[in-house]
Amino acid sequence: MRRTKRNDGQLPRNAPPLEVEITHIGGRGDGIGSASYTHKYETKTYTIFVPTSLPGEIVLAQPISINAQGIKTRILELVRQSDQRQTPGCNSFPACGGCNFQHWSRPAIASWKHDLVAHFLSRHDLEPDQMRPMQSSPPASRRRATFQVKRMKDSAIVGFHERNSHHIVAPDGCVILEPALIDLQSALHDFASTHLDAGNVLTAHANLLDNGLCVLLSGQDKWPSSLLAALTDWASKPIFAGAPLARLSVNDGHVPMLLFAPTPAEIRFGDIGIDPPAGAFLQATQHGEASLQAAVAEITAGASRVIDLFAGCGTLSVPLVSQLTHLLAVEQDAASLAALKAGANKAKCGARVKTMQRDLMNAPIQPVDLDHFDAAIIDPPRNGAAAQCAELALSNIPVIAMVSCNPATFARDAEALTYGGYRLDWMQIIDQFLFSNHLEIVARFTKI
Structure with a gap:
């Protein structure tokens, strides 16, 4: 009989606890300190990662795993507590993986996020001429969520993955989500309890649009006709109290199959209505979207x-169309570009809007083509846009609006622009992600 090997780096359950003083919060939201630990007969000082701890606290922590970065632990006891610690608003914290910081006061979180951005800027010798005050979205305003739906033997559970785990936690008293998404969680639970077979797991990608919820379900290699019929019937019932269901689709071989859409789904960017593709990326909150749009404008x-x-579906550029003679939206996802163009055509301004499907990571727009424009907007994914920013740095575009959700890659790409003769005029943090380690940055660069 073969024995199951211990996971690489996993420490014994009876590993002796460590007393750790937390010196700071790392970029992923864990409290960090150091302690002496004996591993494989060698004793040395390790970096210790302690989720849900705060600077200045002393904790008794249980080691869980070890790697080249250090030792991951969990709190057993708070020996000395920070005066910045507060009672979490959600009963599922910290088990639910949606939040890092519900135990930390909001002013302290804002200060930490500001310092995090400043740290990455300093590593690249960058300092904006002006750092504008942070804007933060209010509680109960997150309008997108990805729920895990699982049918068990006697019940169902709908919620989010526990951090670094496949275990699902159903949030109880969530203070982040829009109420309509909490209602959707309850409706999905009722559906799963009635119609899913034990062991079935689905993923529900939900966006709250202007005219209701847009839901994309995935997780089935082949959708049984009986399940599709049950979903269609469920979608047509008036069970969504907070907002109607605007569209329900299932992912059928990575292609969304529409099941229900009484009217076209819509989100308005300025004066133009867009029918985004199922599962489309949208800004996390309406407040955050409006703040970014105003800054870019x-x-x-x-x-x-x-x-x-x-460009995505045109969140940042479409509101500008009425003031432009020409907009070129460049994006890899064809469905997003089609939605953008269709919305512009419907608003009778399609002649001013051109689209280009292109993988900007591997085929960036060259300076000779960039120089035809008066301004550029760039909002890359988390890993940034090193290749495209290298080309922007060589261009003569007078002004660049850069948006980023990653301070590390923002600083790297901003440095490339400054080497190319751009000045970082101002920047601002937009915090759409309450109680998490995530943030958005918007910045203005001008050619010197």
């Missing part, structure tokens, strides 16, 4: 020809 004011790089 300010940065690009006076421009008549704008290029939007990593």
Whole structure:
């Protein structure tokens, strides 16, 4: 009989606990300290990662796993507590993986996020001429969520993955989500309890649009006709108290199959309505979206020809169309571009909007083509846009509006722009992600 090997790096359950003083919070949201530990007969000082701890606290922590970065632990006891610690608003914290910091006061979180951005800027010798005050979205405003739906033997569970785990936690008293998404969680639970077979697991990607919820289900290699019929019947019932169901689709071989859409789904960017593809990426909150749109509009004011790089459905550029003579939206996802163009055509401004499907990571727009524009908007994914920013740095575009959700890659890409002769005029943190380690940055660069 073969024995199951211990996971690489996993420490024994009876590993002796460590007393650790937390010196700071790392970029992933864990409290960090150091302690002496004996591993494989060698004693040395390790970096210790302690989720849900705060600077200045002393904790008794249980070692869980070890790797080249250090030792991951969990709190057994708070020996000395920070005066910044508060009672979490959600009963599922910290088990639910949606939040890092419900135990930390909001002013302290804001200060930490500001310092995190400043740290990455300093590593690249960057300092904006002006750092504008942070804007934060209010509680109960998160309008997108990815629920895990699982049918068990006697019940069902709908919620989020526990951090670094496949275990599902159903949030109880969530203070982050829009109420309509909490209602959807309850409706999905009722459906799963009635119609899913034991062991079935689905993923529900949900966006709250202007006219209701857009839900994309995945997790089945082949959707049984009986399940599709049950979903269609469920969608048509008036069971969604907070917001109607605007569209229900299932992922059928990575292609969304529409099951229910009484009217076209819609989200408005400025005066233009967009019917985004199922599962489309949208900004996390309406407040965050409006803040980013206002900043980008300010940065690009006076421009008549704008290029939007990593355009998505046009969140940042479509509101500008009425003031432009030409917008080129560049994006890899064909469905997002089609939605953007269809919305512009419906609003009778399609002649001013052109789209280009392109993988900007591997085929960035070259300076000779960038120089036709008065302004550029760039909002890349978390790993940034090193290749495209290298080309932007060589261009003569007068002004660039950069949006980023990753301070590390923002600083790297900003450095490339400054080497190319751009000045970082101002930047601002937009916090759409309450009680988490995530944030958005918007910044204005001008060619010197």
